[in-house]
Amino acid sequence: MKADDITQGHVLPIFTDKPLSVTDFVRYQGASGDMNPIHHDTLFAQAAGFPAPFAVGMLQAGVLGTYLTDFFGAAHIRRLKVQWSEQAWPGDVLEYSGVVTEIRREASETLADVTCSVTRQNGGVHLTGWATFVLERAA
Amino acid sequence: MDQSAEGREGTPFEMTIEAGKVREFARATKSTNPEYRQDDSVIPPTFLAAAAFWQTETSSPSRGIPINLERMLHGGQEFIFHGEPPRVGDHLTGHMRIGKIWEKQGRRGGMMQFHEIITEFKNAEGTLVAESRTTAIETSQAPEKAGA
Numbered sequence: 318m319k320a321d322d323i324t325q326g327h328v329l330p331i332f333t334d335k336p337l338s339v340t341d342f343v344r345y346q347g348a349s350g351d352m353n354p355i356h357h358d359t360l361f362a363q364a365a366g367f368p369a370p371f372a373v374g375m376l377q378a379g380v381l382g383t384y385l386t387d388f389f390g391a392a393h394i395r396r397l398k399v400q401w402s403e404q405a406w407p408g409d410v411l412e413y414s415g416v417v418t419e420i421r422r423e424a425s426e427t428l429a430d431v432t433c434s435v436t437r438q439n440g441g442v443h444l445t446g447w448a449t450f451v452l453e454r455a456a
Numbered sequence: 457m458d459q460s461a462e463g464r465e466g467t468p469f470e471m472t473i474e475a476g477k478v479r480e481f482a483r484a485t486k487s488t489n490p491e492y493r494q495d496d497s498v499i500p501p502t503f504l505a506a507a508a509f510w511q512t513e514t515s516s517p518s519r520g521i522p523i524n525l526e527r528m529l530h531g532g533q534e535f536i537f538h539g540e541p542p543r544v545g546d547h548l549t550g551h552m553r554i555g556k557i558w559e560k561q562g563r564r565g566g567m568m569q570f571h572e573i574i575t576e577f578k579n580a581e582g583t584l585v586a587e588s589r590t591t592a593i594e595t596s597q598a599p600e601k602a603g604a
Contacts, residue, residue, distance in 0.1 A: 348477075348480045348481045350508035353525070378502050379505075386501060
């Protein structure tokens with residue numbers, strides 16, 4: 318994304334993901350190495366006091382990374398921070414959104430700070446994110 | 457985990473960024489971006505979570521400290537890149553340590569204990585290129601709504 322095209326307050330296009338599935342969790346867990354059974358083993362989740370396996374928070378953090386790097390470019394990321402609130406569950410339809418909160422100069426680079434959220438279909442916030450990307454120099 | 461554990465370190469571990477692992481991780485995080493399918497791809501933003509595959513028995517700074525997994529939550533996570541993210545072919549050395557440890561009263565009465573796990577990644581030249589900061593929460597009761 319070029320510096321000329323982005324100003325403070327720029328709203329990223331919303332991404333609505335397909336309904337979450339346990340298959341998504343298993344694929345992410347296999348890729349990341351975090352095999353905590355609470356995200357795929359119903360008996361284990363119930364024994365721990367949950368009605369069912371729930372989403373791996375790091376999967377949604379990763380999809381947020383995908384959402385942001387599709388927009389700004391993979392090599393341009395400098396920081397991504399996430400904080401989880403409500404749990405997400407299989408069947409949830411999550412909506413990814415972001416807004417540019419600041420454009421700033423650091424050394425010779427132009428940086429964009431973005432605040433993002435991932436919300437559930439009931440409006441509950443699953444996670445809040447903060448990211449920083451380098452913007453390409455205007456041509 | 458009590459506060460005396462602050463600053464504890466694990467032993468450094470070696471990690472090589474591999475093209476197939478980058479593709480696999482990109483796909484698992486629902487990316488179809490061709491930038492992650494090159495011979496010299498940069499890593500996806502949260503890829504360093506997969507550093508778990510390169511860690512050994514002594515890499516963790518919390519080894520030997522009893523932790524109740526059913527009461528553990530991942531409260532927050534941050535990845536910082538000092539310049540462009542690492543690329544396929546890069547050889548990194550990771551080094552984990554325990555950061556701050558603190559307690560907070562939960563909304564429904566139980567105590568929540570927080571601790572940070574910080575991993576620094578240096579490249580073959582010894583330059584700090586990336587950091588991962590994990591905030592873990594240990595709850596005193598079932599973590600129904602406290603986090604993910």
